[in-house]
Amino acid sequence: MLYVKEGIVFRKVPCHVFFNYYYYLDSAPPSFTATPPQYVEAKEGGSTLLGCSAQGNPKPMISWLREGEELASNSKYSVHDGSLTILGITRDDRGAYTCRAYSDQGEVLHTTRLLVQGPPYIVSPPENVTVNISQNARFNCKAEAYPGNLTYTWFWEEDNVFFKNDLKLRVRIFVDGTLKIFQVKPEDAGKYTCSPSNSLGISPSASAYLTVQYPARVINMPPVIYVPRKLPGIIRCPVDANPPVTSVKWEKDGYTLRVEKYPGWSLMPDGSIRVAEATEDSLGTYTCVPYNALGTMGMSPPATLVLKDPPYFNVRPGGEYRQEAGRELVIPCAASGDPDIPTITWRKVGKPSRSKHNILPSGSLQFLSLSKEDHGEWECVATNVVTSITASTRILVIGTSPHAPGNIHVLPSTTTANVSWEPGYDGGFEQTFSVWSKRTDFGPHDWHSMPVSGAQTWLVVPGLEPGTEYQFSVLAQNKLGTGPFSEVVTVTTAGSPLGTAEPLVLLTPPRCLTANRTQHGVLLTWLPPANHSSPIDRYIMEFRLGEKWEVLDDLIPSTETELVARDLVQESWYEFRVIAVMDDLISESSNVVGVSSTGQGSYTAMLCPL
Template structure:
C-alpha cells in the first residue's frame, strides 16, 4: 500500500543556492513509535520520470543522476538536499509503502514546493573589448539567471543609458548606427533581492579620421613660407594626409612639387611662395576606412602688380572700335596701368576717342593709322609693380566686307534646291556663318553651306 503524506495546505521550503534543505515526511499513524514496520520511502519530483530517491530497508538508496552525491534520507524519511542548484527548484512528493499491508489502497500525497533563491549569474555577456565600425549597427547581449529573476540595466561611463539612439530590450543593448561618441565603457548590471553582478565591456569605435584642426584662409606676401594646418584623429591611427590645390595633388603640380612638404601632423609647408601658388587647398586625411573627410582653405599670395604675357601682335579692325589689353595679375587689386607707344609714354589726350578702361586697357572709338605701333604696359597696385610687360605690335586690318550679297527675297518650288550666294573679302580671310529668322511656324529643312 502507498501512503501519501499529507500536511494540510501545500508547504513551501525556501533555501539559497549552494545551501542545504530538508523536506519533512512522516510515517502515517500509528507507525510513529519505536517499532517501525518494513517500508519503502520514495521521493519523486514533478516532471521527472524516475524518483529523486528510493530506499528499501537497510539497502543503499537509489538516487536520480541529477542528484548523485547531493541527496540523502535523515530520520528515516526526511529528504536532505545539499549543494542546492537553482535547477532544483520545483514540486516534490514523499511516498511511503508499508510492506506489511496487503491492500492496494493508494492516497495522493501533498506536494512540497522547494524555492531556491539565488543572486544573479551571467550566462551570456559581450566580450571585455569590442570594436565597431562607424555607421554600423551594434548589439551587446547580457543574459543573467537568478531567483527572483534579475533585472538588467545598462550604463555607459557611469551614466544610465537612454535616448533615441539606444534601445534596451530583454537585456540586449542595441545601437542603430555607431558614431564616434558611442565609444567608451559599457556596464551591464544584473540585480535581484539576493544581490547583483556587473560586467564591463570597452567599446572601441573605428572609422575614417575626424579633422580636429582644419586649415584656415591665409594671406601672405610673396617669397614667404606658407603653412596650412590640418590635424585629424582616427582609430586605427595609421593616417596619411593628402593635399590638393584646385582638385589636383600638390605633388603632381610641376611648379609646386619641389617646394611642398606634408609634415607628420598633416601641416602643408610651401616654401618661397609665388603668385601662382594662390588658390584653394584641400586637406584629406585617410586611414583606409570608408570615405575620408576633407577641409579646404584659400591661400592668397600678395604681391606687386604683375604684367602677364602680352601677345606679340594685336590686330585691330580699320575704322571700327579697338582694344589693346594689358593682361594683369594683382593682389591687392590693380590701381593703375601706364602705357608706352613706340618707346614713349602714351598721352591719351593726343588721341581723340582714346580712353583707359577700369581694367587698364586702351580703348579706341575708331581704329586708324594712329593706332599702329609698339605698345607696352606697366601695372601698379598698393605694393607697386613687378615691371613692364613685353611689347605688342598693333596692326590694322580691313574688316570683312561682302563682295556678293544675298537678295532680300528668294522664291523656289517645294522640293527643288535653292542656292543663296554670299562672298566676302578681308585679311585674314573671314569666316561666314548663317542664321535663319523664322517669321512663321516652319518645319526645319536640311541646308548646306558652300564655301
C-alpha cells in the first residue's frame, strides 16, 4: 500500500502478522503542482510571467525551453525559481515555451503558447503585375496578426480604390487580402498599396505597380493644326502606347502621305512630321495611325492644317541691362499673335536662377532685389498655338564678388604645370586671381596658392614632383571678396628621365590665411606649411595698400599661427600674405586675403577649394 505526503511516497510493509506495519521511505518521479495556461496573451512592448512548479523525490530541477533550446537569464528573459519572465515582447517572441521538471527519476514537460497582441505583419507583400488591356489583374497580400480579425484596404496611388470613380466598379477585395481588378484599362496603371488592419497599433503597408500594355492609340487629336507660315513647323500625332510606338502612318486628304517626297519634310522619332518651311502645299486634312508591338487602336480623327503668321514681339527686351545687386530691375517684353494672344514666359539660359522673380501681367520680368545668381543670359519666350518665339537679353549684376573662372586647362611637365583659364564676370570691379594646387594624396587643408600678377590668365606652377598626381583650382577676388573656386582639375606630372637627379624639395607656403576685423585690429590666422621635414624657423607677415608689398613683422615665432595687425589707416583696403622661413629656404607666399579698415566691407577669404 502506498502513502503520499508532501510529495514523498511511503510504502506500508507487513513485518510480522502479530506486529504493526512499519513505514519505509521510497523515491518518486517529478510531477507538476502548478503550470501556466495552455495559451497566454501579451501585448507587444509589454512583459509576461510564466510560473511553473513541481514535486518529486528527489526535488526536481526546473528549466524553460524554446524550440528545444534552454533559456538563460539575459536582457530578454528572466529565469528564477521555476518562473520565466519575457521582457520587451515583440512579434518574434510568439510561439511555444516549454517548462521542464526533471530529476534522476525522470522528467515531465508542459508547453504554453504565447500569443502576442499587436498590429498585423505582412508576410507576403504584393508583387508588380503586367497585363494587357481588358485582362484581369490580381495582387496578393497576406498578413498575420493576433487577434486575427484582419481587414484589408487597398489604395491606388493615394486614393482608396473604392473612391476612384471608374475603378471602384471593377475591383474586388477578397477575405484573404487579394485585390482583383476586372477588365483593366490603361488608366488603371500605377501604384497599388495593401494595408491590413486589426485595430491595434499602426497598420503596415506594402506597394506594387500595375503595368498595362495596350496597342498604340491617338489621344486628343486637335481638329485644327496650326503651322507658322514660312517657318519650321511640326505636324504632331499625339500618341499613347505601351510598349512604345514603333511606327506612324500618315494620310493627307485621304491618300497615303509619303513624307520623303516633300522637300524639307522629315519623320521624327515619335512619328510627328517636321516641316522645314510651311507653304500653301502643306494645306490639307491629315490623319495618322500609330503602331506598336501590340498593334493599333485605329486612325486618328481628321485634322485640318492651317497656316498662320507666327507671333511677334511688340516690345523686345534690350540687349543688356546693368544693375546693382539688391536693386529692383524690370525688363520689358510683350507679344501679339493670331489666333490667340501669346503667353509670355521667361527662362535663364544654363543654370536656373533660384532667386525670386516675377512675370508681370504685361509680360515684363521683375526682380525686386537683384542677386548675384540672376547674372547671365535670359530669354523671353512668347508661345501660342502656332509656335514659340524667343528674345534674348543679358543681365550684368554689379557690386558682387567675382564669378568662378571657367575653362580651366592644365598642361603638366616634369616639375611644372602651366595653368590657364577664362575669367568669369568680375562683379563690376577689377579682379585678381590666384592658382591653388596640392598633391591628390594630401589632405583637404594642404592646398597652397600662388598669386597671379595683373590681368594675366595663366600661371606656371613650379616645384612639382615628377610622376605625381596634382589637383589645381583657380580663385578670383575683387574688393568685395572672393568668388567661388573654379572646378578642380586633376593631372599627373611627367616622370623623371633616367639618370637625372631627384628634384629639390621646396618649402611649401603657409596655408589657409584668413583675415577678420576685431575691436583690437585685424586678426590674421593661418596653418603651417604641409609636410615639411624640418621645424619652421619663423614667419614673415607682409601687407600692401597699393602695388608694393611691405613687411609687417618678420620675426613671428614658428610656434605662432596668428597675428593682430593694429593701427591701420582708416578707410583703406589692406591685403596680407604670410611667408615661412626654414634654414636657408624661404617659401612662396600664402594665399592673399583682404580686409577694409573701416567698419564696412571686411571679409574672410575662403580657406581651401572644396
